[in-house]
Amino acid sequence: MKKAPAPSMITKAEKLHPYQLLVYLGMIGSSIVFVFLAVAFLLTFIQDNTLKTHHLPWPFWLSTALLLSGNIWVRRLNYYLKIDASLLLKKALWSIFLVGIVFVGFQVWGWIELDRQDLLFTGIPSGSYLYVLTGIHIVHLLGAVIFVLMMIYEVHQVVVNPIKELVFRNNPYVGMRIKLFVLYWYFVEIVWLVLLLLFALAF
Structure with missing residues (x-):
């Protein structure tokens, strides 16, 4: 008995939710851009x-520790989503938002040190x-920060409205969006660690 042919990449892509397809394609496209620019940077130095x-400005090192935290x-x-802890979820999202904003602040500080x-x-x-x-990386991180703000607003509505909490809890797309965000955050984090390694080698 012949085995059924493995589904093609196009077939797999068609089965993805638009959010998933958008995030996956975005990360692939961004990876290509970062690789191209990183190679160009490598060749120039x-x-x-x-x-x-x-010397590599120390705010870049501080921002790395912050991002990892x-x-x-x-x-x-x-x-938190799994156990329906909306308040804890909201606090975690606010913490991530603050990490993102302060990270951007450290990056700008790093630019000031470069200028000096x-x-x-x-x-x-x-x-x-x-x-x-670093500028393109900041843009990617700000994308994550904007998503976090949207989720904070959504979770806040859930906290103040029990009816919305029931809908939120049973909405499968909420969990999918959180998982996609976590994946994207790790992607942004890995990109920064690779960039920092290149910068450390250059200085």
């Missing part, structure tokens, strides 16, 4: 060792790539 005469709350989102070292956006190519890579 290999060709000239100008960055070796400078966000995992404390990110990992709990699915659990005369590493300008319009200066040497490798310095320009520092701003471009």
